[in-house]
Amino acid sequence: MNSLDILRREADLLAMSAIGQPPHKGVPACPGLNLGETVRHIGGGYRSVLAWIRLGREPEAGEWQEYPAPQEDPLDFMRSGAEAVIAELEAHDEDEPCATWWPDQQNYGFWRRRLAHETTLHRMDVQGAAGMEVGAVADEVAVDGVDEVLTLWLGHKLDVLGVRGSRDSLVTIQVEDHLWLTRCGPRGSSAWRVVDPEDAHVADAQVSAGPMTMYRWLWGRLPDRLVTTVGDDDAIAQLWALLRLATK
Structure with missing residues (x-):
């Protein structure tokens, strides 16, 4: 890229x-x-x-x-x-x-x-x-954008802002064969790539979507109905709320 x-x-x-x-x-x-x-x-x-x-x-x-x-x-x-x-x-x-x-x-x-x-x-x-069709980006670009918003904004910006979650939770983000684990809670937020898919099984919930959809969803540009969610809805809601504070 x-x-x-x-x-x-x-x-x-x-x-x-x-x-x-x-x-x-x-x-x-x-x-x-x-x-x-x-x-x-x-x-x-x-x-x-x-x-x-x-x-x-x-x-x-x-x-x-x-x-x-x-x-x-x-x-x-x-x-x-x-x-x-x-x-x-x-x-x-x-x-x-x-x-x-x-x-x-x-x-x-x-x-x-x-x-x-x-x-x-x-x-x-x-x-x-402008009422135009929103042009897509290459999958490689969208996947990198997912990584950036998770590691840079969720994993760093929230700490700079001093913002914390209210409960400990783990949420997996899946984009095709790419996986990230996000941790949110009173001790801060972090995100990292998952090398072994078995590691993702410890999560309380999972959000899955294609590259472009996930890229836009994480930035708050698409509604929840366009992604697939499994598990603890409150954990996903906390991740979503913290991302909105990190990226506003």
């Missing part, structure tokens, strides 16, 4: 999907979010990443351009942000060190992967708001 190619392609698709669309159109999967705010958000996000890289730390408010300038078209703001961050990432090898918000991966590869998935997710949001 070439994350930089995915980022470049998805940024182009997002921009093309937004052309000519009224900014007030709501994103069906995210009540309260509209097309214009999605485009603005991703444009500001690109600039935030550039600030992270150039400052060597998390930027503070005001250290990057979060909103378009007066009279600047939000779509132009998004496009110029994409061009700038892609050029920066392209100029460095994946393994070259740089500041990120994940201690386990302090290199340019982190930002390539993170922005590839961020852009893909919001491209789907824009297409949904």
